[in-house]
Amino acid sequence: MFEAILENVRKKTPLVHAITNYVTVNDCANIALACGGSPIMADDGGEVEEITSICQALVVNIGTLNARTVESMILAGKKANALNHPVVLDPVGAGASALRTDTVHRLLKEVRFSVIRGNMSEMKAVAGSGAATKGVDADLKDAVTDENLHEAIRFAKELSRATQAVIAITGAIDLVADEKKVYLVRNGHPLMSKITGTGCMLSEVVGCYCGANPDKILEATAAAVCAMGLCGELAFERMRKTEGGTGSLRTYLMDAMSSMSPSLLNGGMRIETR
Amino acid sequence: MFEAILENVRKKTPLVHAITNYVTVNDCANIALACGGSPIMADDGGEVEEITSICQALVVNIGTLNARTVESMILAGKKANALNHPVVLDPVGAGASALRTDTVHRLLKEVRFSVIRGNMSEMKAVAGSGAATKGVDADLKDAVTDENLHEAIRFAKELSRATQAVIAITGAIDLVADEKKVYLVRNGHPLMSKITGTGCMLSEVVGCYCGANPDKILEATAAAVCAMGLCGELAFERMRKTEGGTGSLRTYLMDAMSSMSPSLLNGGMRIETR
Amino acid sequence: MFEAILENVRKKTPLVHAITNYVTVNDCANIALACGGSPIMADDGGEVEEITSICQALVVNIGTLNARTVESMILAGKKANALNHPVVLDPVGAGASALRTDTVHRLLKEVRFSVIRGNMSEMKAVAGSGAATKGVDADLKDAVTDENLHEAIRFAKELSRATQAVIAITGAIDLVADEKKVYLVRNGHPLMSKITGTGCMLSEVVGCYCGANPDKILEATAAAVCAMGLCGELAFERMRKTEGGTGSLRTYLMDAMSSMSPSLLNGGMRIETR
Numbered sequence: 001m002f003e004a005i006l007e008n009v010r011k012k013t014p015l016v017h018a019i020t021n022y023v024t025v026n027d028c029a030n031i032a033l034a035c036g037g038s039p040i041m042a043d044d045g046g047e048v049e050e051i052t053s054i055c056q057a058l059v060v061n062i063g064t065l066n067a068r069t070v071e072s073m074i075l076a077g078k079k080a081n082a083l084n085h086p087v088v089l090d091p092v093g094a095g096a097s098a099l100r101t102d103t104v105h106r107l108l109k110e111v112r113f114s115v116i117r118g119n120m121s122e123m124k125a126v127a128g129s130g131a132a133t134k135g136v137d138a139d140l141k142d143a144v145t146d147e148n149l150h151e152a153i154r155f156a157k158e159l160s161r162a163t164q165a166v167i168a169i170t171g172a173i174d175l176v177a178d179e180k181k182v183y184l185v186r187n188g189h190p191l192m193s194k195i196t197g198t199g200c201m202l203s204e205v206v207g208c209y210c211g212a213n214p215d216k217i218l219e220a221t222a223a224a225v226c227a228m229g230l231c232g233e234l235a236f237e238r239m240r241k242t243e244g245g246t247g248s249l250r251t252y253l254m255d256a257m258s259s260m261s262p263s264l265l266n267g268g269m270r271i272e273t274r
Numbered sequence: 275m276f277e278a279i280l281e282n283v284r285k286k287t288p289l290v291h292a293i294t295n296y297v298t299v300n301d302c303a304n305i306a307l308a309c310g311g312s313p314i315m316a317d318d319g320g321e322v323e324e325i326t327s328i329c330q331a332l333v334v335n336i337g338t339l340n341a342r343t344v345e346s347m348i349l350a351g352k353k354a355n356a357l358n359h360p361v362v363l364d365p366v367g368a369g370a371s372a373l374r375t376d377t378v379h380r381l382l383k384e385v386r387f388s389v390i391r392g393n394m395s396e397m398k399a400v401a402g403s404g405a406a407t408k409g410v411d412a413d414l415k416d417a418v419t420d421e422n423l424h425e426a427i428r429f430a431k432e433l434s435r436a437t438q439a440v441i442a443i444t445g446a447i448d449l450v451a452d453e454k455k456v457y458l459v460r461n462g463h464p465l466m467s468k469i470t471g472t473g474c475m476l477s478e479v480v481g482c483y484c485g486a487n488p489d490k491i492l493e494a495t496a497a498a499v500c501a502m503g504l505c506g507e508l509a510f511e512r513m514r515k516t517e518g519g520t521g522s523l524r525t526y527l528m529d530a531m532s533s534m535s536p537s538l539l540n541g542g543m544r545i546e547t548r
Numbered sequence: 549m550f551e552a553i554l555e556n557v558r559k560k561t562p563l564v565h566a567i568t569n570y571v572t573v574n575d576c577a578n579i580a581l582a583c584g585g586s587p588i589m590a591d592d593g594g595e596v597e598e599i600t601s602i603c604q605a606l607v608v609n610i611g612t613l614n615a616r617t618v619e620s621m622i623l624a625g626k627k628a629n630a631l632n633h634p635v636v637l638d639p640v641g642a643g644a645s646a647l648r649t650d651t652v653h654r655l656l657k658e659v660r661f662s663v664i665r666g667n668m669s670e671m672k673a674v675a676g677s678g679a680a681t682k683g684v685d686a687d688l689k690d691a692v693t694d695e696n697l698h699e700a701i702r703f704a705k706e707l708s709r710a711t712q713a714v715i716a717i718t719g720a721i722d723l724v725a726d727e728k729k730v731y732l733v734r735n736g737h738p739l740m741s742k743i744t745g746t747g748c749m750l751s752e753v754v755g756c757y758c759g760a761n762p763d764k765i766l767e768a769t770a771a772a773v774c775a776m777g778l779c780g781e782l783a784f785e786r787m788r789k790t791e792g793g794t795g796s797l798r799t800y801l802m803d804a805m806s807s808m809s810p811s812l813l814n815g816g817m818r819i820e821t822r
Contacts, residue, residue: 022296022570023303023315029571029744034794039744040641041571044614047647054644066318066342068614093314096328099321194532196303196313246308247528254795258742296570297577297589340592340616367588370602373595468806470577470587520582521802 002223002269003262005213009036014056014211017080018204019043019073021063021092024197027250028061028204034258035227037208043069048076057085057211059204060111062103063092070103077111086114086210086217089165090203094118095125108163114210114217116159117168117203120144120152127159144173153182153274166221168206170199174229176222183222186270187229189236195250202228205257226269231256233268276497276543277536279487283310288330288485291354292478293317293347295337295366298471301524302335302478308532309501311482317343322350331359331485333478334385336377337366344377351385360388360484360491363439364477368392369399382437388484388491390433391442391477394418394426401433418447427456427548440495442480444473448503450496457496460544461503463510469524476502479531500543505530507542550771550817551810553761557584562604562759565628566752567591567621569611569640572745575798576609576752582806583775585756591617596624605633605759607751608659610651611640618651625659634662634758634765637713638751642666643673656711662758662765664707665716665751668692668700675707692721701730701822714769716754718747722777724770731770734818735777737784743798750776753805774817779804781816 015038020028025041032039042051045068052058058080060073080087089111091104104126107113116126121142144152152169156177160167169175174185192198205228209220235252242248289312294302299315306313316325319342326332332354334347354361363385365378378400381387390400395416418426426443430451434441443449448459466472480498487494509526516522563586568576573589580587590599593616600606606628608621628635637659639652652674655661664674669690692700700717704725708715717723722733740746753776757768783800790796 021315023299025571026300026574026744030794030798033742033744040644041569041612042641042645043612044647046615047645050645050647064315064317067320093316096314097316097321097324099318099324194307196300196307244525245529245532246304247525247532250304250528251525251792251795251799254798255793258793258795295589297573300574338589338591341594367590370588371590371595371598373592373598468581470574470581518799519803519806520578521799521806524578524802525799 001266002219002226003266005209005216005220005223006262006265008212009208012212013038014208015040015054016057016059016204016207016211017042017052017055017076018059018061018207019048019069019076020059020061020200023063024200027197027201030254031201031257032204032208034254035205035208035260037211043072045072045075048072049079052076052080052085053083055085057088057207059088059090059207060107061090061092061200061203062100063200065100065103073107074110077107081112086214087111088115088117088203088207088210089113090200091116091118091122091126092200094122101125113163113165115166115168115206115221116163117170117206119171119199120169123159123167123169144169144171144175149173153177156182166218168221168225170202170225174225176218176225178218181218182274184272184274185222185225185229187226187233189232191236191249192232194246195253222271226271227260227265230265230268231260275540276493276500277540279483279490279494279497280536280539282486283482286486287312288482289314289328290331290333290478290481290485291316291326291329291350292333292335292481293322293343293350294333294335294474297337298474301471301475304528305475305531306478306482308528309479309482309534311485317346319346319349322346323353326350326354326359327357329359331362331481333362333364333481334381335364335366335474335477336374337474339374339377347381348384351381355386360488361385362389362391362477362481362484363387364474365390365392365396365400366474368396375399387437387439389440389442389480389495390437391444391480393445393473394443397433397441397443418443418445418449423447427451430456440492442495442499444476444499448499450492450499452492455492456548458546458548459496459499459503461500461507463506465510465523466506468520469527496545500545501534501539504539504542505534549814550767550774551814553757553764553768553771554810554813556760557756560760561586562756563588563602564605564607564752564755564759565590565600565603565624566607566609566755567596567617567624568607568609568748571611572748575745575749578802579749579805580752580756582802583753583756583808585759591620593620593623596620597627600624600628600633601631603633605636605755607636607638607755608655609638609640609748609751610648611748613648613651621655622658625655629660634762635659636663636665636751636755636758637661638748639664639666639670639674640748642670649673661711661713663714663716663754663769664711665718665754667719667747668717671707671715671717692717692719692723697721701725704730714766716769716773718750718773722773724766724773726766729766730822732820732822733770733773733777735774735781737780739784739797740780742794743801770819774819775808775813778813778816779808
C-alpha cells in the first residue's frame, strides 16, 4: 500500500532541514539517515533561509526553543512555504508553558504547515491556541482509546480543517487525518515511551517521507507513522530476546529503521481508514 | 534498605526539570526515563519558572553554561526553592575556569540546593568559592582513597554544613554526606569514566530519586549513587562477556538502569555509614 | 609505522577543547575518551581562552555555528595559537550557506590551523574562500577516485601550501597532505556515511592524536584517519555478523575505537605515500 512512498525516500534521499531541540537532535539525524533521508541541522537566523532552500523539507521542533531559535523557525518556515516545501511542526510540550503555547500560536499564524505531529495533550494545546480553531473539541482525554475514538477522529479532522495541515496524533492508537480521511495505526509498543525522543524521531521521519513524496502528504505521514511503530515492535522483540533494556531498545529501533523495506512495512503495518 | 526509595520513583514517575549541558543531555533524559522518572529539558528564561513549577525536582548542570542559561538556572532555582522542590547542582568543571567557579559561587548565593554532586576536584572548587566555607579543608588530594578517607569525610560534612546541602563526592569511593552522617559507597567500575557524562547522568538520577522522595534527600541521594555504581558493574560484566568496548558499555549501563529493581539494588549495593 | 603516535595518545591522555555542534557532540566526547584522550566542551566567550589554555589541542567545528559561538571560536583559536597548541578545523557544510563559507574565510584569516579536515565539497569551499588560494584548482569532482587522484593530490598539496595546514580530505579514498607529502588511506566502509557525525568524530580523534603528538601533525592526522577507517571496517564486520543496522554500527564503531591498539592499527591500515 505504501511501498512507493518508501521506495521514493530510498531513491531520492531527500535533504531535510531541521530546527530542533538539543536533547534528541542526534537521534533525529541518525533516524533520518536510517530511513533513507539526509539531515541538515542549522538554526542561525543568518543562514536558515539559505539552508532550507537547498532542502526538500523542513522540520520545526520546539523541544528546547529559545528567543533566538524561534525567529529562525519563522524565517525558515516562510522560505520553505515560498518554495512549496513540506513543513512539519512538532509542538513538543505545547501546553506546558505559555512560551510554548504562544510560540505554536505564532508559528501557525506565520507559517503554513503541511503536517503537525504530537501527542493528544500537545495537539489539544495546538487546537486551543486560537489558530481559527473555533468548534474544535478540546475536552478529550489525553489518550486515544477505542472508547473515545469517534471524538478523537472528529477532533483530528476539525483540527486539520482549521490548520490546513495533516494532523498526526500519536499514542497507543495513532491517528493521521486530513479534513476528509483518517488513518488509524495500531503499530508500536508502550516501551517506546521509555526512550526519549521517539516522537521527535517520528517527526523527522515524517519530514523525510514528505520530502520525497511532496504530493502525497497524508499517505507519506501515515506511512512514516506505521514504519516507526513497526520498528518499535521489531526492536522490542529483539530486546526481549537479548534480555536488554531501554539502551538496547534504542539501538535496535535505529537498526530496524535502517533495515526497513517496502515489503517489511507492507507485511507489518496495522492500518485502517475511517 | 533503600527499597522504598526506589519503589517511590517507579510509582510516582517524578517529573524532573533539567537545565543542563548539550554534550550529555540525551543520556540524562534517557537515564531519567530508565530509572523511573520523566525528564523535561527547558532553558529559556521565558519559561523555566513555569516549567519547573509543574515538576517535582530541578537539576542544574553547568557543563556548557553560557550567559543566557546561567540566568535561567537562577530563575528556575529560585522558583523551585519557593515551591520547596529538591534542587540538585552538578558543578561540572568548577575550578577549570573563573566563569565556572564564579557561577557556582553565584548559584550558591542565590539558590538553596538540596544536593551538590561532583568529583573531589569540583567539590574543592565549590568549597573554595567563598560560600561560607571558612574552615573547610580544601587541601585534599583529588581522589578519595582509604588513606585520606578520614579527611575526605570531614571535608564532606563541613561542606554540607556550609552549604546546607547533601554533598555527594563521587570517585573510586563515593561519599554522600550531610552534617552528621556519611554514607560510603564502593559500587562502580573504573571504566565508567571512559563514557562521557556518567557524572551528569548520576546527577539526573539523583534528581529523580529526590523528586520522588523529597523528605529523604540524604537516603535518596545515597540510593541513587549505589544504583548508578551497581549499573556500571553490571554493564561492565556484560561488556566483558560480549567482548565489547565503551560503546557497548554505555548501552548496557542504560539497560541496567531500566532493569534495576529494589531487590537487585539491595543485593548489590556496597554501602556503609560512618 | 604509527605505533608511537597511538602509544603517545594512550600515555598522555591529551585534554582536547572542542567548540562544536550540538548534533554530534556526545559522540565526539565519547570517541575522544575511546581513543585515549579527554574531551572538554566549552563555548562561552567568557571562558574559552581559559579552558583552551589548560588543554593540549583545540577542535573547531562549525556544524551548528551561530553568531555567539563564532566569536568564541576565534577567541579560543587565537589563544591556542599563542600557546602553540594544535588547532583542528572541521568546516562542516562549508559551501552550503554564505554564513558557513564566510565564517571559514574569517577563521582562516584570524586563526592559524594545524589541520583542516572535511569532505571534498567542503574543502573546495575552503579553497574558494579567498584565503590566499589563488591557483588552487576547485573544479574537482566531489569524490576522490583513482581516476581523479592526481588532481586531488595536487589540490590537497596546494591547499596545504595556501593555508599552511595539514589537509585531510576524507571520502572513499582519504588524502592527508602537507605541501610536499601526501598519504593515501583506503580504510573505511561506505556505510559509515549512514551514521551522523563520523566526520566530526574523526576531527575530534585528529585533535586527540595531534594533542599527544604536536611535533608530528602530518603523521598524527594520517594515523587518526587510518584508525577511524579501520574502526569502521571492524564495526561493519561485527554488524553484519549480528544482523544489526546503523544503530549497532555506531555502537560497534565506538567499541572498536576503545579497543584499538598499536598492533591492530599497524596490521589493518591500508596506507601509501605519494
